[in-house]
Amino acid sequence: MDGLLPGYKKCFFCGPATGGLGLELRYGDGKAACEFTASDKFQGYDGILHGGIVSGILDEVMWWTVFTQTRQMCATSRIEVEFKRPVECGKVYRASGSFLKKTGKIYYLSGLIEDERGKVCARGNASFREFMFTLEELAMHLDFRGVSDEIRALFQPQGLT
Numbered sequence: 001m002d003g004l005l006p007g008y009k010k011c012f013f014c015g016p017a018t019g020g021l022g023l024e025l026r027y028g029d030g031k032a033a034c035e036f037t038a039s040d041k042f043q044g045y046d047g048i049l050h051g052g053i054v055s056g057i058l059d060e061v062m063w064w065t066v067f068t069q070t071r072q073m074c075a076t077s078r079i080e081v082e083f084k085r086p087v088e089c090g091k092v093y094r095a096s097g098s099f100l101k102k103t104g105k106i107y108y109l110s111g112l113i114e115d116e117r118g119k120v121c122a123r124g125n126a127s128f129r130e131f132m133f134t135l136e137e138l139a140m141h142l143d144f145r146g147v148s149d150e151i152r153a154l155f156q157p158q159g160l161t
Contacts, residue, residue, distance in 0.1 A: 002028030003151045005064055006142035013060040016143050023057070023095075025064050027151065032064030033096035040089040049087040055079060057095050058111040058124035065097030066107045066128050071154060073138065074107055074128035085121040092116050105130040 005014075005025040012020035021042070025034045036057070044050035059079055066074050087093060093113050100108040111124040139155040 001150050002026070003148040004146050005032060005068070005151060006144045006147050006155075008138075009141050009143050011060075013056055014064075016145075021053070021057070023060060025061065027064070027068045030065075030069065031096050031098055032061050032068055033094060034061065035092060035094050037092050038087065038089050043089050047089050049089055051081070051083060054083065054087050054113060054122050055081045055124065057113060058097075058122060059126065061095045061097035062109040062111045062124065062126050063097075063128065065099055065111075066109055068154060069099045070102070070107065071135070072107070073131045073133040073135070075131040075133075077106065077127045077129040079124060079126040081122055081124045083122050085115070085119060087113060087121050093121065 003026065005027050007014040007016045009015050010018060012018055014023045014025055016022055021036060023034045023036055025032050038049045042050055042053045058081060059076055093115055095111065095113045097109055097111045100110055107128045109126050112120055113122040114120055135155055135157060144152060
């Protein structure tokens with residue numbers, strides 16, 4: 001399975017019309033990932049993407065990875081980010097998440113932001129805790145434009161796909 005993931009309509013990071021980043025996440029090879037070019041309106045230091053935005057992008061790709069891998073609703077429990085190189089506004093980057101393991105009701109993931117040459121700019125590790133939010137509650141807030149039937153099926157209750 002691979003393809004475009006829906007955006008959460010009200011999300012600053014993946015919402016298509018919030019005035020935020022509008023990330024278009026894709027799923028493939030067991031990972032959620034996206035390419036992005038950050039606007040200078042999200043800078044911290046001159047020309048450098050704010051560290052909070054960098055952390056949020058990592059959180060986003062890791063959350064979508066855990067969801068697509070497990071279909072489990074989760075909320076971020078802990079996140080740690082190592083900033084290796086500046087993420088410069090106006091340049092293209094790739095962010096991706098990787099599922100590591102599950103222990104009880106906690107899921108562990110890692111994430112990367114790489115530049116066009118594949119150099120790591122930021123690395124994140126996070127844990128996600130199972131959260132009492134249903135697929136139906138999530139799906140009613142998603143923008144499914146351009147999303148394949150195969151990806152849409154992730155948001156249907158088990159047995160109805």
